[in-house]
Amino acid sequence: MQYKHLFFDLDHTLWDFDANAKLTLHDLYDTLKLEERGVHDFDLFYRNYLAHNTMLWARYRNGFIKQAELRVKRMRLSLLDFKIGDEALAEAMSSRFLEMLPTRNVLFPYAIEILQYLSNKNYRLHLITNGFEEVQHHKINNSRISHYFDKVITSEGSNSLKPNKEIFEFALAATKANLKESIMLGDDLEADIIGASNAGMDQVFINHVEAVPDFKPTYMVKSLKELEDIF
Numbered sequence: 600m601q602y603k604h605l606f607f608d609l610d611h612t613l614w615d616f617d618a619n620a621k622l623t624l625h626d627l628y629d630t631l632k633l634e635e636r637g638v639h640d641f642d643l644f645y646r647n648y649l650a651h652n653t654m655l656w657a658r659y660r661n662g663f664i665k666q667a668e669l670r671v672k673r674m675r676l677s678l679l680d681f682k683i684g685d686e687a688l689a690e691a692m693s694s695r696f697l698e699m700l701p702t703r704n705v706l707f708p709y710a711i712e713i714l715q716y717l718s719n720k721n722y723r724l725h726l727i728t729n730g731f732e733e734v735q736h737h738k739i740n741n742s743r744i745s746h747y748f749d750k751v752i753t754s755e756g757s758n759s760l761k762p763n764k765e766i767f768e769f770a771l772a773a774t775k776a777n778l779k780e781s782i783m784l785g786d787d788l789e790a791d792i793i794g795a796s797n798a799g800m801d802q803v804f805i806n807h808v809e810a811v812p813d814f815k816p817t818y819m820v821k822s823l824k825e826l827e828d829i830f
Contacts (some may be wrong), residue, residue, distance in 0.1 A: 602801075602830070604776035605717060606746075608761075608785030609728040612805050613710045613823075614738055619703035620652075621645055626699060627692055636688070638681045651676040660729060660760050660790060670697065701737030706744070707807065708825040714747040717830060725750040727770050727783065729760050729790065750774045761787070762794025783818070784826070792816045803829065 605613055610616040628634070628641050638644050651673045661671045674696070675689040717724060724747050728735050732755040739745040752770040759766035771778060784803040785791025795802045804816035805823065812819070818829050 601780065602722070602782045604723050604725060604782070605830070606725045606727045606752075606781060606783045606785065606795075606800075607772060608783075608791050608805075609726050609735060609738065610730055611786040611807070612784065612791075613706055613714075614742060615705045615707050615743070617649060618705040619700060620648070622703055623699045624648060624698055627695055631688070631692065631695075636685070637683050644677060647680045648673060648677045656729070660762070662760075663690070666731065667784075670829070687819070696736060699758060701734050702741050703738075704742040706742055707823055711744065713823045713826050714744060716827060718747055720830065723774070723776075724748050724828065725752065725770065725774055725776075727752045727761065727785075729754045734757055735763040738808055761790035762797065764794070764798045767795060767798035767800055768780060788812050788816075 602829055607613060624645055625641060628638065628644070628749075631777040633644070655664065655669045655673050658664045663805070664672070671689055671693045673684070674692040678689055679686060683802060714724065722731065726735075726739070726748050728751070730753060732753045735753055736751065739748070739751065750770070750773055752766065752773060754760045754766065756765045757769040759769060767783070769822075770776075779801055782801040782803060783791055783795035784805055786805045788804065792802045792804050796816075802817040803826065804812060806812070806819055806821050809821055820826055820829070
């Protein structure tokens with residue numbers, strides 16, 4: 600099958616969210632003197648943050664919480680793990696985190712090389728992301744990859760969220776792409792892979808963490824470089 604439109608996810612697929620979040624949180628840990636406030640172990644704080652963020656994003660995707668609650672609650676819960684109930688601090692951390700995070704530019708290995716490779720082969724590249732509109736555009740601009748993408752479809756811009764079928768339909772309409780000539784590439788089994796499958800779109804599961812999926816995607820790779828074997 601000849602694909603023409605490749606729809607990438609951004610966070611955890613091309614842009615290394617965990618690495619960029621760790622750099623940003625470490626800056627906050629130092630500048631806000633969190634150790635003096637009772638956060639005695641940065642690595643534990645970081646791991647707890649990732650766990651809370653993953654859980655809250657799942658709730659956000661499923662419509663249980665709003666964007667504003669997600670942003671602050673992940674900080675509030677991370678502080679509460681250290682018995683710190685300081686709402687003003689959680690608000691300040693959330694605000695500064697969202698300002699600083701998009702300035703980071705750590706990508707997964709071979710990200711730029713594979714985007715250039717695919718562009719050279721005349722694929723049309725797009726992004727479908729559940730991230731916030733302004734934040735996601737800052738990320739791709741600061742990572743110097745924005746020029747590879749024809750369209751950036753966000754949950755805010757489409758008024759939908761992966762894995763909902765509507766965001767994939769919105770992306771196809773916005774790019775004037777034929778479903779059978781389109782494929783979704785992402786790291787999240789539920790949001791990217793099962794979501795695309797339910798919309799009738801082929802998928803590539805970019806399995807950076809080498810998980811054992813309970814769903815069979817169209818293709819599965821363990822690194823971005825392996826995409827050369829498909830395209």
